Amino acid sequence: MHNEGGVSVMNIEEVMPLLQEKKLAALRSNFEQMHPADIAALFSELIEQRAVSDTSLILIYRVIAKETAAEAFTYMDPSVQETLINSFSDRELSEVIDELYIDDAVDMIEEMPANVVSRILKNADSETRSQINNILKYPEDSAGSIMTTEFVYFRKGKTIAECFERIRSVGIMKETIYTCYVTDQRKLIGAVNLLEMITAEPATLIEDIAESNIITVNTLDDKESVAKTLSKYDLHAIPVVDNEERIVGIVTFDDAIDVIEEENTEDFSKMAAVAPLDESYFKTTVWHHARSRLPWLLFLMLSATLTGFVISRYETAFEKLAILIAFMPMIMGTAGNSGSQSSTLIIRGMAVDEIHLRDFFKVLWKEFRVALICGAVLAVVNGLRIYYFEQAGLLVSLTVGLSIVGVVILAKIVGSMLPMFAKKVHLDPAIMATPMISTILDTCSLLLYFTLATAILHV
């Protein structure tokens, strides 16, 4: 047992001796001082480092106090959950399912093989089973698929005192009671927060203190937009309604945080020309990694042939003046880097809803001016460098300098416009990131460079 940033945790080196010496009481009391999330992390490590067998793992799990164990289970990786479920007795399994919130149960089920799923559903009580099936029917990435059905609602016409009675009897099993909902024939008509209930007179009718102007999302809304709405309005939970305005679930802030982080990871992947992975880095197999990276690599490699054609066309020019070839990587690199700066900022700006399609010309004008400044500075620095240090001659220095101004302007315009164009035609703007932009710019920048060289140097 040791302390990590104010939190008591055990690591593998501390668990193993206690386990080998069968000091189960000490083990149990140590687990009791740990946060369930840290217990879950320890289990992952035990499996990853192959420190214990599957049979030992279930023994350790049984040492933990029942309620803590069930809570730790909700934080575990699907692979650890699967290992444990395979060793669980039916009774243990149904105890754990009872402890899970419905949305956590659904998350888990979505990761399990079919035989495990049917065992889980068999051991769930009928109400839980029908709730799970209900959520499972919503499309992937929809609000319905991430919501929980465990919220508290009051029927119109109840008094505050009656509502508190209801919270006392059903609240303990709900994911949050801090915002409760008021319904009229299942239709959502209001939301009330617990603080207002505490400070109101017990005889007041609930609808009289409820806020009727509520932000809701539809079951079929994209989960990313749900997370954004929750974050925009600083909400603790957001009610999910069906097409008849009936409340069917809520999405809570912790799930919204997970969605935001997932979407960011997906954007990072796409922007590096990797098809988004379903699993984390280590859990994805080598074959899967290769498969998610190959299509883009192939496409980009074949696109680069175009640049080769441009070079072949100007073959005679650079045979006369071989020094021109030595500057090619620098010109292409500067174009790619300038372009990816712009495309990344625009992609991110659109992802956080700062930049919209209607800002097209505003962005264009801004990037053009930034490009002028950047291009001028780079051209001067580089022109002087090759004139003085590489003694390339005035005309060659001029050619390279002018090319740089040109490619930076071109790059910033292409880099900022393509992501917006992608959005316009309903593609994900994130694909217009560095790899794509620099492949396109390689050809354009070489064309510009060779054209200028032909004109200025008459090669």
Add this chain to the structure above:
Amino acid sequence: MHNEGGVSVMNIEEVMPLLQEKKLAALRSNFEQMHPADIAALFSELIEQRAVSDTSLILIYRVIAKETAAEAFTYMDPSVQETLINSFSDRELSEVIDELYIDDAVDMIEEMPANVVSRILKNADSETRSQINNILKYPEDSAGSIMTTEFVYFRKGKTIAECFERIRSVGIMKETIYTCYVTDQRKLIGAVNLLEMITAEPATLIEDIAESNIITVNTLDDKESVAKTLSKYDLHAIPVVDNEERIVGIVTFDDAIDVIEEENTEDFSKMAAVAPLDESYFKTTVWHHARSRLPWLLFLMLSATLTGFVISRYETAFEKLAILIAFMPMIMGTAGNSGSQSSTLIIRGMAVDEIHLRDFFKVLWKEFRVALICGAVLAVVNGLRIYYFEQAGLLVSLTVGLSIVGVVILAKIVGSMLPMFAKKVHLDPAIMATPMISTILDTCSLLLYFTLATAILHV
């Protein structure tokens, strides 16, 4: 007034006629149906599009019901807030400050020029002023700087009934009451959630139902790690303690979401070789944009000279076989793209705490195998393409094919190792992203390509 995704909003086109025809009652009732966050967005738009003068802006603000107006104020951009403050009477200013949560007030103050700050502090009551000053003393990016001091705590020895009395009298002004804290001589000894209080006997002592094993952060902890801790343990709020374990504030989930999004934006910027911006895209001036992009562009441009040297050294080789030059962009591009795939996945994996330094060899081994598969497929496809379609001859096709396998392996190893190396020497891994990686790989991949060409083709 119209409906956007279930929420009632007004846009500029709807506000202006009401304003011009002085239909203030209609305006007021429309505002009353809008969420404060949407009112704030409308104000930003009014200013951005220069639809109204500053004097008209304050007139519109005064039309809104007082409490709604103050709440909308907390959602506004600093520049809108500044415009309004400059038009506020002292009384209006102090009313708004009274409505702000302390952490929102501090956020606002940090963005204001000195004269506005002193006017704000002058018009705050003395308790608010001292709380603001208290938070302002914490270093930027620390837990202390983003916490709020508005939380509810109970002294040890109080009964639940007494605690509810306290919530009723002070709770309404606090940012959250859903988790309250128990102190003993200001030291934090427990946390209790409201649901447990509601379901407990009124005569119970608060410390008897409080959880004593609490996750806390220190005032000086980095705000990013605070947000991660909150998300890891699914907490609604996390208490911030000083070095004597006394609770001085809390950080709530909505601030954590903002921190996560800010850090992600920073990572995106860094990975595109842009120095992170303090402001959003549009609020950053052209000069600032240029200044944040130039240093990296300059550095990368000058580094690309190295690639030029490599080319110069092999000048004689490609003069004999000009077709070799045409494949240069494709080889360099494939290297850059393969490398940035790996570096991005590793950078992201480290950012979300999945990949640690101790995983160095695990990553190396995984990337090596992925590279073998990717490299082989790309080499075969490309070798066949140039053999059959460009009729480049067997030896040239072989050279290009072998080079591709080589550069993909090199790229994936360099791309995955450099971010980990950066972390090891306490640099931000995000700088080892595409621009840096591809600049480094340009040189290495050309060296490999020319070496192979020399060996196989005897040029």
